[in-house]
Amino acid sequence: MTQGSVGRWITAVALVLLAGIYVRALAFTPTELLQGPAQKIFYLHVPSAWSAMLSMGLVGVASILFLFLKDERYDRFASASAEVGTVFSLVMLTTGPLWAKPIWGTWWTWDARLTLTLMLFFLFIGYQLLRSAVSEPGLRARYAAVVGICGLVLLPFIHLSVYLFRTLHPRPIVLKPSAPSLPPVMLVTLLLSFGVFTLLYVGFVTQRYAIGSEPR
Amino acid sequence: MNGPPQNAAFMVAAYIATAVILVAYAVILIRRTRGL
Numbered sequence: 001m002t003q004g005s006v007g008r009w010i011t012a013v014a015l016v017l018l019a020g021i022y023v024r025a026l027a028f029t030p031t032e033l034l035q036g037p038a039q040k041i042f043y044l045h046v047p048s049a050w051s052a053m054l055s056m057g058l059v060g061v062a063s064i065l066f067l068f069l070k071d072e073r074y075d076r077f078a079s080a081s082a083e084v085g086t087v088f089s090l091v092m093l094t095t096g097p098l099w100a101k102p103i104w105g106t107w108w109t110w111d112a113r114l115t116l117t118l119m120l121f122f123l124f125i126g127y128q129l130l131r132s133a134v135s136e137p138g139l140r141a142r143y144a145a146v147v148g149i150c151g152l153v154l155l156p157f158i159h160l161s162v163y164l165f166r167t168l169h170p171r172p173i174v175l176k177p178s179a180p181s182l183p184p185v186m187l188v189t190l191l192l193s194f195g196v197f198t199l200l201y202v203g204f205v206t207q208r209y210a211i212g213s214e215p216r
Numbered sequence: 217m218n219g220p221p222q223n224a225a226f227m228v229a230a231y232i233a234t235a236v237i238l239v240a241y242a243v244i245l246i247r248r249t250r251g252l
Contacts (some may be wrong), residue, residue, distance in 0.1 A: 004249030005249070007245070007249060008245075008246050008249055008250075010240050011246065013248065014241060015238070015239065018235075018238065022231060022235075026231070031220050032220065033219075034220070034221075035220070035223075036220035036221035036222065036223045036224070037220070037222075037223055037224040037226075037227040038221070038223040038224075038226045038227050039226055040227050040231075041226065041231075042236070044230060044231065044234045045230070048234070050239050058224075084231065087238070087241045088236075090237055090238075091234050091237050091238065092249060094230070094233045094234070094237065095230040095233065095234060098226045098227075098229050098230040099226065099230065099234070101223065102223035102226045119223060120226065168241055202243070203242075204241065204245060207245040207246070207248075207249045208245060211248050211249060
């Protein structure tokens, strides 16, 4: 079984499970009283943000490993993870405003959390533009690694931005020192969605890595 | 007492948009890896 077909299978299973998340979130998870149905966007928005940050975190780690070990596989992995991260960022930046409009009354506001996540998206785009602009492979990998490490440095600021600045964005309800502040039925839906989005990340990256490993 | 706000259209739009983006990317990757 090739790496590409392993990735295809993982992706297919993850998409079926994502359909299951849709059913669970829409039909079997109660509607929140104050926010109404729009609150259910949270079951897609938060896991997609998680996957985008996981993508950039692993781009950064792979970039550091590449600079130290000079192993071209780390560069290839970073490149694959950055492309996948762009897709998850797109989901995050699409679902976020669709939640914000009915709840905040505006599609977008330039507060710290939103601006930093937009920067994350631009870093993903910039990372790929840089890769396509430099033709010499060794140079391309080194320059890209520097951008990847910048992305890794950005992540703690994104997570902590809701504590460091006055923002409209809600604070973390699961990834925080105290216990999750969600009823169990909603928490289970969210955690299952985290799992499915992580599996989707694995499926996407496995396929993208297989494409990148082809001789050019 | 009022019930929950009526904003299901936003929820539906978000669920459709997410499915479209993720399935489209999955299809692109599957087509590209098939040729390997």
